[in-house]
Amino acid sequence: xxxxxxxxxxxxxxxxxxxxxxxxxxxxxxxxxxxxxxxxxxxxxxxxxxxxxxxxxxxxxxxxxxxxxxxxxxxxxxxxxxxxxxxxxxxxxxxxxxxxxxxxxxxxxxxxxxxxxxxxxxxxxxxxxxxxxxxxxxxxxxxxxxxxxxxxxxxxxxxxxxxxxxxxxxxxxxxxxxxxxxxxxxxxxxxxxxxxxxxxxxxxxxxxxxxxxxxxxxxxxxxxxxxxxxxxxxxxxxxxxxxxxxxxxxxxxxxxxxxxxxxxxxxxxxxxxxxxxxxxxxxxxxxxxxxxxxxxxxxxxxxxxxxxxxxxxxxxxxxxxxxxxxxxxxxxxxxxxxxxxxxxxxxxxxxxxxxxxxxxxxxxxxxxxxxxxxxxxxxxxxxxxxxxxxxxxxxxxxxxxxxxxxxxxxxxxxxxxxxxxxxxxxxxxxxxxxxxxxxxxxxxxxxx
Amino acid sequence: xxxxxxxxxxxxxxxxxxxxxxxxxxxxxxxxxxxxxxxxxxxxxxxxxxxxxxxxxxxxxxxxxxxxxxxxxxxxxxxxxxxxxxxxxxxxxxxxxxxxxxxxxxxxxxxxxxxxxxxxxxxxxxxxx
Amino acid sequence: xxxxxxxxxxxxxxxxxxxxxxxxxxxxxxxxxxxxxxxxxxxxxxxxxxxxxxxxxxxxxxxxxxxxxxxxxxxxxxxxxxxxxxxxxxxxxxxxxxxxxxxxxxxxxxxxxxxxxxxxxxxxxxxxxxxxxxxxxxxxxxxxxxxxxxxxxxxxxxxxxxxxxxxxxxxxxxxxxxxxxxxxxxxxxxxxxxxxxxxxxxxxxxxxxxxxxxxxxxx
Numbered sequence: 005x006x007x008x009x010x011x012x013x014x015x016x017x018x019x020x021x022x023x024x025x026x027x028x029x030x031x032x033x034x035x036x037x038x039x040x041x042x043x044x045x046x047x048x049x050x051x052x053x054x055x056x057x058x059x060x061x062x063x064x065x066x067x068x069x070x071x072x073x074x075x076x077x078x079x080x081x082x083x084x085x086x087x088x089x090x091x092x093x094x095x096x097x098x099x100x101x102x103x104x105x106x107x108x109x110x111x112x113x114x115x116x117x118x119x120x121x122x123x124x125x126x127x128x129x130x131x132x133x134x135x136x137x138x139x140x141x142x143x144x145x146x147x148x149x150x151x152x153x154x155x156x157x158x159x160x161x162x163x164x165x166x167x168x169x170x171x172x173x174x175x176x177x178x179x180x181x182x183x184x185x186x187x188x189x190x191x192x193x194x195x196x197x198x199x200x201x202x203x204x205x206x207x208x209x210x211x212x213x214x215x216x217x218x219x220x221x222x223x224x225x226x227x228x229x230x231x232x233x234x235x236x237x238x239x240x241x242x243x244x245x246x247x248x249x250x251x252x253x254x255x256x257x258x259x260x261x262x263x264x265x266x267x268x269x270x271x272x273x274x275x276x277x278x279x280x281x282x283x284x285x286x287x288x289x290x291x292x293x294x295x296x297x298x299x300x301x302x303x304x305x306x307x308x309x310x311x312x313x314x315x316x317x318x319x320x321x322x323x324x325x326x327x328x329x330x331x332x333x334x335x336x337x338x339x340x341x342x343x344x345x346x347x348x349x350x351x352x353x354x355x356x357x358x359x360x361x362x363x364x365x366x367x368x369x370x371x372x373x374x375x376x377x378x379x380x381x382x383x384x385x386x387x388x389x390x391x392x393x394x395x396x397x398x399x400x401x402x403x404x405x406x407x408x409x410x411x412x413x414x415x416x417x418x419x420x421x422x423x424x425x426x427x428x429x430x431x432x433x434x435x436x437x438x439x440x441x442x443x444x445x446x447x448x449x450x451x452x
Numbered sequence: 453x454x455x456x457x458x459x460x461x462x463x464x465x466x467x468x469x470x471x472x473x474x475x476x477x478x479x480x481x482x483x484x485x486x487x488x489x490x491x492x493x494x495x496x497x498x499x500x501x502x503x504x505x506x507x508x509x510x511x512x513x514x515x516x517x518x519x520x521x522x523x524x525x526x527x528x529x530x531x532x533x534x535x536x537x538x539x540x541x542x543x544x545x546x547x548x549x550x551x552x553x554x555x556x557x558x559x560x561x562x563x564x565x566x567x568x569x570x571x572x573x574x575x576x577x578x579x580x581x
Numbered sequence: 582x583x584x585x586x587x588x589x590x591x592x593x594x595x596x597x598x599x600x601x602x603x604x605x606x607x608x609x610x611x612x613x614x615x616x617x618x619x620x621x622x623x624x625x626x627x628x629x630x631x632x633x634x635x636x637x638x639x640x641x642x643x644x645x646x647x648x649x650x651x652x653x654x655x656x657x658x659x660x661x662x663x664x665x666x667x668x669x670x671x672x673x674x675x676x677x678x679x680x681x682x683x684x685x686x687x688x689x690x691x692x693x694x695x696x697x698x699x700x701x702x703x704x705x706x707x708x709x710x711x712x713x714x715x716x717x718x719x720x721x722x723x724x725x726x727x728x729x730x731x732x733x734x735x736x737x738x739x740x741x742x743x744x745x746x747x748x749x750x751x752x753x754x755x756x757x758x759x760x761x762x763x764x765x766x767x768x769x770x771x772x773x774x775x776x777x778x779x780x781x782x783x784x785x786x787x788x789x790x791x792x793x794x795x796x797x798x799x800x
Contacts, residue, residue, distance in 0.1 A: 047619020
């Protein structure tokens, strides 16, 4: 028996958050919320961006979704057309179904990676425009369920993964104990005042990747760093509220984070290998709190490793032999320019480094960032198939000898893992910290 | 074949030269506005039938167009300058820059046409190809 | 015809320049005021050095990655914009009109060169039109107004070319030329042609964000 042809509507991805979200909407509510956000929260930037776009389509090639699908609706300007242009043109008089689609586009078809701002001759910030759409959808209560759950976790626990306060401390002590098998006098100093380094991680680290905390502790120990981790909420530097458009909650999270570092009178915050958390602390959260730059210096892991190697605090016992390639995460490369430091570190610890192309600021996004991977399984296939561009790029690096892929960012890690599996690329995926931990001289720091 | 063509060229050149010389001396036959101060022509010369124009425009006094000024810049009402080229007074500071002299001609012709709301004013109406 | 010519070459010129200059100032100032009120961060993060650095890379042919990736589009875009701005200002006939009216003049392009440049503008407009119709990602973004804007830009050059060569209907063409030029000028502040006004602002702001805050290049 022949299968019935796929109907347009049956291809629609079912998402509880989106589908149930729009059930409660009325056209009055939609109109009121859209106009309130546009009127109260946006101004010259949005207006100029919309008026200046000459519909030239030159942004298309910047977007991995477009490059992979070759469908105009996935081009950066195409996404703005389907969302904001319509909202503006109809002065907010759009249907609940439109809002559903707008939320899906802004939350799951755009990683806010800002690559298109480097391809648009006018530097139009499409990521900003997509965040405005997400903000509208947030205020209408139409956000994909999985990411909304993490946002709920943020507001209930101040961490992303429903980690309870005692579980957090317990995890740190557990990792300390584990590491002491290797380095007997290693400590993970909890809530220590006046440390040079306040080390923060994202919620998923204690939840799924506790060994990263272990590794960080070994690195801190070997480098002889005076460091601490907080024992209170505020330890999590991640921020999915920034991506759902829940700006108020983003502000509260960053405030808790900055304040826990300041309460401990730490000299600076050093954070693990995460991109979006860096964006939240360094770029967006601080701004919401009216800090032009973060109130306390913020150092990303890459920059921190770079310092440790430059200053000779970390030494490599034996370089990593397998040829590696490096994925430049958008939030710390387009967002902080750490690409050269990353290469310095890679060359310090690895024998052979193969560049992928394009690279540095022009690297393709992993398609997981911007909260897209956090929208969960319903959108997984679209995310992975929407990044064939990345698979091609990785395959090319592999063809030139790369066997290990370094992704110094959690979201990138998740996204690239899916891409490697889906496209059968057979690359081994590692954090920079994994390789440093594997190759470094351990335990001598405490003797210093 | 070549000789024939050469002869034709010479004949035309001679004719044109003679015509030009004659027209320089005889007011009655002015058909184009020409001023040797223009080194190169940016536009076709303006076809201008002196007597027809004046008849149509009802101009009797030469000095209406061929004006004359004294050294102090005062207009001399009863003197005229029909035996002079415009460029004799309206000299060019820079011979390669004809624009100021062009302005003088344009103001003289187009200025009057605009004022009287009669006669051509569009570029190509005078400088017809 | 004469009266019509006098009207389009007199009062309408004043009107179009007033709309152009006044409108441009209004748009820029009102946006600056709105930004002060609603997007004060623009002022906080705007950085002259990085703004100019970015603008510089984007006004130099092949100064950005995207330009290198699309050599034909880059070439056409630069030729188009240079001719589009250059011809109206430096055309001999226009310089003469300025001289006549204000006794000011400047360097001009020779007519044969201007002729070629005009053809380049017209050809570029055809290129943009074809691109808009043929490339799916551009057609998807296209609305009716995009064709109108393209026409607003193309018509002054087509009619100007026609009038210069004094083909049939010279007088009408010249009047249409002046009129369409005035429409284009007046349309700049109030249509997407305003990208001419806002380019330095949007590019400069993105350059500042990338350069001063994010320590990255944006080209």
